[in-house]
Amino acid sequence: MTIRVLIVDAKAERSRALDQALVEAGFEVMTTVDESEDLYTVMERLQPDAVIVDAALPSRDTLEHLGQLGRRFPKPMIMLAEEETPELTQQAAQAGVSAYVVDSVMPALVRSMINVAVTSFEAHRALKGELTRTQESLAQRRAIDRAKALIMENRTCGEDAAYQYLRTTAMNRRMTIHELAQELLAATGKKS
Template identity: 30%
Template sequence: MTSAIPSLRTLIVSAAGSASDALRACLADAGCTILAEVAPGPALAAHIAQHRPDLIVLGASSGAGQLASAVALACGTERRPLAVFTSDDSESSIDAAITSGVAAYVIDGLEPGRVKAVLGVALARFRQQGKLLDELSGARTKLAERKVIDRAKGILMARHKFGEDEAYQKMRSMAMNKKLKLADLAQRLLDVEELLDR
């Protein structure tokens, strides 16, 4: 798992604008390619977009939670693995960092022999988080589609005195004939119903 680290294009974001020499050395020893080192601020999103890093490493002696939140916001919808190396052990910072999607939060643990393993775990956790978010998004989409289908089915039942199964089969048949997804057909039926009710 950690064998993928040497190819990681890494951006360092440091609260002080200058990460410790030890952090840079540990990342280099882990085989990371350091693209740049930047400070948080208005240009952070532009730096992330310009460099398109595979990994973002945050260095902060304090305020690590705020820094993580700022970096996550700067990443926008394009999630990236975040690893924090800090001496900030406050519960609020840890909570803020985890809420921001940080995959590794290491307190006073900048040991050259461990960094590669920590980054490997961070990458695995990031992939797992992505999988869970995709599953959640899929479940929400299916639920929303089910609600649209049920509403459209209700309209057919009320207008044409169909039973529930008959309304569903009618919609299914129409969707196949029109080469539409059932949810798309249902949305069209709802749109027509709304138009007729005006």
């Protein structure tokens, strides 16, 4: 599968070399857009696999805009710049930039840079998804435990009996145990 790349650059002449290097490296350059264009519309319309921002010296506004863009359209973002400072690198990382490169662009460098950025981005996204699922699972478990405690208190029964009551009631009402637990907790004014 060919990786489709969107180039964002205020100066088209500067990005010609980048465009050529990307094509030589085997990538499909979808288009080059000016950073002042509506990037949200462009991202929604083109759905690129990666975004390369070519900026001589990215401003804080540019980095904040990239951060917002990355949250709405999670894609690997690679920034090419002429200068690098620790503060700028840190701001780029906080904005969600996958790679920050300060150097001339050669096809071999571009290929490895984009491949590493895409692979790293996908691994990071998978970890975030797993973390979210784990957090949701723990929250559900806490709600079920609170509902069991409530049932144990109201019915003066043990934990196993409270769980069986939850399970049977949930099955009879065609809902998950977690949904029933939340309903019980909401009815008693307890937080889930």
